[in-house]
Amino acid sequence: MTDKLIKAVAFDGEVRITAVDATGVVQEAQEKHDTWSASTAALGRTLVGTLMMGSDIKDDAKITVQINGHGPAGKLMAVANGQGKVKGYIQQPHISLEPNDQGKIDVRKAVGTEGLFTVTKDLGLKEPFSGQVPIVSGEIAEDFTYYLAYSEQTPSAVGLGVLVDTDETVINAGGWMIQLMPGVTEPSIEAVEKAVAETPQVTELLSDGLTAKDMINRLLGEENVKFLDERDVQFYCDCNKDRFAAGLATLAKEEITAMIEEDGGAEVVCQFCNKRYQFTAEDLRVIEGQA
Numbered sequence: 001m002t003d004k005l006i007k008a009v010a011f012d013g014e015v016r017i018t019a020v021d022a023t024g025v026v027q028e029a030q031e032k033h034d035t036w037s038a039s040t041a042a043l044g045r046t047l048v049g050t051l052m053m054g055s056d057i058k059d060d061a062k063i064t065v066q067i068n069g070h071g072p073a074g075k076l077m078a079v080a081n082g083q084g085k086v087k088g089y090i091q092q093p094h095i096s097l098e099p100n101d102q103g104k105i106d107v108r109k110a111v112g113t114e115g116l117f118t119v120t121k122d123l124g125l126k127e128p129f130s131g132q133v134p135i136v137s138g139e140i141a142e143d144f145t146y147y148l149a150y151s152e153q154t155p156s157a158v159g160l161g162v163l164v165d166t167d168e169t170v171i172n173a174g175g176w177m178i179q180l181m182p183g184v185t186e187p188s189i190e191a192v193e194k195a196v197a198e199t200p201q202v203t204e205l206l207s208d209g210l211t212a213k214d215m216i217n218r219l220l221g222e223e224n225v226k227f228l229d230e231r232d233v234q235f236y237c238d239c240n241k242d243r244f245a246a247g248l249a250t251l252a253k254e255e256i257t258a259m260i261e262e263d264g265g266a267e268v269v270c271q272f273c274n275k276r277y278q279f280t281a282e283d284l285r286v287i288e289g290q291a
Contacts (some may be wrong), residue, residue: 160202192220249287
């Protein structure tokens with residue numbers, strides 16, 4: 001079944017909400033990067049949060065989220081566009097830790113809490129917009145919430161979840177993001193606070209069979225919600241051999257010569273999808289002529 005992202009407003013437009021079932025997205029990321037449970041949960045939450053933020057930009061624009069909390073999982077990065085396509089990677093995919101005090105995957109310990117949460121939006125303007133805040137949780141959902149509140153001045157609540165099976169496969173993954181609009185009234189704020197406090201974990205909702213649309217209704221009440229948009233989302237990497245060839249062409253000529261003479265060629269691996277590109281000695285000679 002295709003992963004879906006749903007956008008809606010509630011309480012006469014005073015509240016904006018986005019929800020996504022991204023199970024397939026995170027399953028594919030887990031398979032491509034061979035991640036273990038803690039790395040899977042950290043990468044999956046980052047992909048889901050980035051997808052939801054990316055749903056607010058134009059199709060050809062892109063948003064990049066980088067998380068570096070100096071934990072054992074290392075750096076995380078996710079890139080999404082306005083078409084519902086996302087890619088990402090985690091520096092250390094093979095992290096599996098003891099459960100935390102709640103018996104859950106210890107994402108905080110994997111990610112770390114001493115570092116920065118950075119968002120860069122390339123909207124096709126001369127300069128991309130970049131915002132940065134300190135990591136406040138390491139659980140990732142709270143870090144998205146903090147970023148939205150302090151860097152974009154949008155009071156928000158974010159829920160993210162990834163459920164991993166004992167064989168490291170992904171059972172489900174998804175999230176929701178609620179944002180308060182300017183002029184929001186006190187009754188709407190109270191309704192959102194009550195909903196956030198009382199709503200079960202994302203993975204629990206998905207395990208109960210709820211769709212992204214169901215999650216929105218469950219959070220804010222079907223009678224209060226007006227649906228605006230529905231779109232497919234997917235893990236998608238736009239890498240290709242020509243792009244990597246252009247990257248090799250930026251190297252010093254002596255480096256390319258060394259690859260030809262010492263290795264007889266080169267292999268380049270995409271960090272986002274682990275696809276491998278082979279460059280023969282003849283390929284490198286052509287690139288060497290362009291360097």
